Amino acid sequence: PMGVCPLARRPLRDNFTGLLHPWARPEVLTCTSWGAPIIWDGTFDPDVAQQKAAQQNLTIGLTVFAVGRYLEKYLERFLETAERHFMVGQRVVYYVFTERPAAVPRVPLGPGRRLRVERVAREPRWQDVSMGRMRTLHEALGGRLGREARFVFCMDVDQHFSGAFGPEALAESVAQLHAWHYHWPRWLLPFERDARSAAALAPGEGDFYYHAALFGGSVAALRALTAHCAQGLRQDRARGLEARWHDESHLNKFFWLHKPAKVLSPEFCWSPDIGRRAEIRRPRLLWAPKEYALVRA
Template sequence: MCFFTLRISPKIHCLVCFISVPILLWAFYLYSRGSVQNSIAIMRSDNTAAVMKTQTYVVEVKHCSNKDSWTVGNLLMPTGLIYAQPSTQRGRTDVNCVTNWNVPLVWEGTFDPVVIDAIYKKTDPRVGVMVFAVGKYTRFLKGFLETGEKYFLTDFRVTYYIFTDSEKDVPAVTLGEGRKITVLPVPSARRWQEVVFGRMKWATMTIDKQIRNKTDYLFLMDVDSLFYHRFGAESFSRLSAVLHRGYYKRTERADFPYERRPESRAYIPVTEGDYYYTAAVLGGYLEDIYNLVRYCYEQSEEDARNNIEAVWQEESHLNKYLLYNKPTKVLSPEYLWSDYDKVPADVKVVRISQLKKNYAEVRPNGGH
């Protein structure tokens, strides 16, 4: 029997080899496939964890369908334009003109208005300006609109989106070519804090549902202001923020009026901070402004659920957002001064300024 087995074993051996090779290859394929899938699953899990860690500061981007139709980056200039030759040796030396993340900090004397306006007029952006005129603040609309027509992005297409609880008080103002007013009704407010928080809510809803395909670049501004000098295309970038006039010179970051209570979603530790920005003027690509206002709205709602209100309402959440989502251009206090304050030597021109007013008289809860 053993002799017989030894004689036929070569044939059996060949047959076994013939059958086993495909089986081994198939098993190797299944093993490899399982390993790759496990690796992908692990990578996805790691990515998910990373995203969850950043949710505190980063807002999901919701792209506008017409985002590619206009960009700040198209720096094309018409031929034949006459302007002063730029210099690498002369310029502002009394102020800093660049941030530590290497974006412009814009002052008078750091740009040529002829060049900058010519470049961006060529891109022909649709500019929106949101202002809120609720209650007695409708009295400021006429001055804001009339001076805006004189100084704000003249010869650009501009739509003023006016949020108000009193449409009849929106004044008839002569507008330039390509410029118009759109009135959007909002409820009245019992507290002025409701108005400032409501700005982020109504801006978020309006962008999402009404103007996503109607505007390329959007500003949010306070209506109780007047324009005094050109406010031009030098303000354009993906996200432009304005330095608060009260804290731009020698204030230490520990002394910025950030929200310091850890219970608030606007909390910033005393060891962190770049600048203190005003919420009264900001601008940017529609989608970037949408991300900012939605963040501020959602974070303030989370605070409300926890029975807390940030120290400076939406401005506190704005500063938290801009600390971790850096603006691509910082505008000097020229872009929002106040009639209450003396103009210092480093502010060569006041482009827009907030008006003096009796807060106790114009605010619904007497300014408190």
């Protein structure tokens, strides 16, 4: 079962979405120019995705960092709602990275689901916590996480699940359309433009602006992604530079060079501050309000 990508004029191949119905949402873009599906509500059959994933007996990783005040503020709700909505019916392993393992809330987990806590150092600047994730993830993917999981999603903690987030989202590499930018003209997108930065995109470059609060893929693809981003961050630091949106700028550079196999619509990671939009039917994750004064020292 395949849909046809209207832009690339070739079949959309997809192991997990099963029945693809890109024509079910004529008002939005449902595939990229390189033939990757853009997953909107109604363009996939969640039951087929579920069955296909179950046949493969997958373990799916979900990584999240909760350092400093982000732990008390967000982690419990993130995990509780993940139990209700994230890959229900599949085997799941959560990886929580924190400097205070003992403070991680004990959220009751369903069958086939486990939680591992990994200790990380607390960087003094929030930007360094955010950027440091790429290196830590790279190491984790080369270790136990990489051996345990077939696919992994890496997420921000300052959000919670509000709808089913299932195997329809799985692919070799997965990028999230940024809720604030998906309808902006390309030239306005906030890519890093300083040519000295490893994250720089030249004028005319960049397909979409992707959100670093959610990315995923196979272990091998994520090893490559995190290596690229960690290397770019290191190179910028050595030159006294910091890209405009930190690790997100480097993520966007990576996905420009290595096109994602699947793109998630903004329904998968939505900001309630944007208000109602006709094309946003059922948000899967909702951003928490940005309470920077509380969580950023």
